[in-house]
Amino acid sequence: MDRSSSTFNGYRLGARAAAAAAGIAPPVNALDSEKVMSGDVPAMLEWFGGGARAAGVTVTPETAMRMSTVWRCVTLISGGIMSLPLRVFRRTDNGGQERADDHPLARLLRDAPNDDMSGPEMVELATMAVMLQGNAYVLIRQSRNGTVTGLDFYQPLQVSPFRSGGRTWYRFTNLDGSQEVHDADYVIHWRGPGRGSDGIRALSPIGYHAQTIGVGLATRDYTATQFERGLLTNDYFTLPDGITPAQKEEFRQWLEARAQGVANANKPLILQGGAEWKRNAYTARDAQLLELLQYSSLDVARIFGVPGFMIGDMEKSTSWGTGIEHQGIGFVRYTLRPHLRRFAAELNRKLFPPVGNRRSEYFIEFEVDGLMEGDSKSQGEYFRIALGGNQLPGFMSVNEVRRLKNLPPIPGGDTVYVPPPPAPPDHNGGPPLDDDDPGTDPDDPEEETDDEP
Template sequence: MALFQTLRGWFGAPGGPARNAGLQTSVPLGNSTAPAAAVNFDSAMQISAVFGAVRIISETIGSLPFNLYEVGPGGRKAADTHPLHRVLTRRPNRYQTRVEFWESMALNLAISGNAYAIIQRSGTRIIGLLPLSSSQVETTLLADGGVAHAYTDGMNVKVYGELSMWHIKLFGNGVIGLSPMAYARNSIGIAIAADNRVTKMFSNGAKPSGVLTIDKTLSPEQRAQVRKSFSELEEGNEDRLFVLEAGMQYQQVSMLPKDVELLESRRFQIEDIGRFFGVPSILLNQTFGQSSLGSNVYEILSAFYKLNLRPYLEKIEESILRWLMTEDEAQRFEAEFDFDSLLRADTLGRYQANREAINTGQLTPNEARISEGRPSLPGGDQLLIQGAMIPIQNAGQKPGTEVPSGTQEP
């Protein structure tokens, strides 16, 4: 059995990530090759595609309206009296606004696949949530099935139980989420290497390196003098006219950007990195080869909202009910981001939808007005419905006159 486990570790095994007791990891346990450049949070965020993808996810989630609802026999209403309502909708901690708090959680979730926040309590009431950098937290699965989170702050290490640390995770082994940045290491490394090459090339005046050949043997002093005199052929930013004499010839040896298709490679990296984060390249301002106007973009945006952002929001909403509420509260309350605000149509489309909803008795006029940010009006709280609909066999006939009871029909 030990030999089988060793071979399994060498060659890998099919299926999802393993869940074994001990320290959990959100990064790949093995890599096929070394990256083209060192990849960490700071170097990755200097790549525009990474920064743009993470910013879109975190800022969009942070901008969404959020509310906590209490569900009762008459429907649901905002749970204004619940202590967690104030924390999640107005003041999560002493340092952040609601928007900043959700941005911090979404940033860590998008980068490392895990977001952590210390649960601050006064007795049994939750009075604050303090986000932590996921790079400073290590999650361990204990032998008894419990989970411990070790937070490193300088030289100090604090260990929190699962009831003292709020942990949101992307898909993984069930205990910890997989890190998109870690699994995109090779793609991000190529983008970093390409950026470094472009930076070095332009800092050198976009001059390629080369070889200077002379048709006679030089002494060490002459060789040093020639190297010093003609070094600016491949170094420096000055554009000068050099005169080569005595049979001297200059031959380029480095490849130009067009030779290595540097522009095409950088364009592809935008698409490749966007795939890891689930962000369409058009949202990263990559419009080459695709339409940037019309319904095509609207369909792309709609798919992004539904297939990328919706799973993020669902994970957060369910995590609130699971870890920040008791079992009894989780059955009576709902946590919800206002996802409809992302799919909000244009003015004409909203007016048409409101008219249909009012005419079919699904909305009152005041509910439609409130959804448009307008005040309610007297008499607008009644459901209305069109009354001109008749059976098709009665079409074209005059409506009959109602005869009072006890009188002769005219």
């Protein structure tokens, strides 16, 4: 490392990255800075800019998004996570927590992490990158005094992580072609499930399931070709003897120009010279294209953990009662929540790192209540219990409920209901006496009792 020019192996370092790298990263050569494992096929294909070939089609993140099921699953998960508020909280002395909306990082995450996008858009783009390629990268920009000034999102193909000197480094390629190398402490690396053979990148869903997605793409391409060919889909022609190859080629060209396409599918053909037109009795149903299309869609949905009804498959689902509601809750619990935990943990690890054995006063968390909302009746019952219905202890105040419904606070609405303690029993151990109770008082000497003669 050249400390005078703040470069690392020929690449420019950020100011704080250069300070962190001083004395840590030994010189490395270009071959050691980026290793591609021969056994990691998806990583190799991503490195060389290609994609896996399955069912006769090339499967890449871009081509996979042309499949409607992949598009729906990716946008559904990324849109669901993007719609959740990303809050900064402060730990209180009594073991609780409170929102810290005035924290500088709260503004970055909520409003404008950089000059090109809003906070929700950055979360959406990062989630889409994780869904398609398994990894998403955000570079933490800081001033000289260590204050975070921005969070720059990079597409996975613009970042190359590698290990050197016992540390993890990231090489970023900007749009103008310039490159920067930063230490892992200044990079938010959102990962999907698992780790690849390099131990840094997560597994690529598209790369590891190229066969499944390729079958879906190939089925749709074949169906589109059927419509494109129109009349010639399952047809063949018998020509009389004596036809030369040149005449056959001329007939083929005339036939394609005359009868190809859906618009010409019902136009009659007039043949002469003994030529015969015949059709194979082989339909799309015989080829089980409809079943294959449905199966490939459900198979892709299984990859992303999306219920069938969310991609429009209602054949084995009910749209009545609580069935759909519980499936939606399961989607939030078993599909979205693991991503939310990984994302929040990475943000806390890089933006609010612990100091020694002491954790930071602040932390970041997604609020998932927005996705768990039911109908108006269910919400009313939930808020009634939260406020302390049936004289039970509440866990929300009136103003907290009003804030969730975008209503202004009211005076005196910040108190959480706690039921009063029960009245103490009387000295005889019985229930307390009511002052208005017309019953007898055993301590009154003038009270008449049944024991008098």
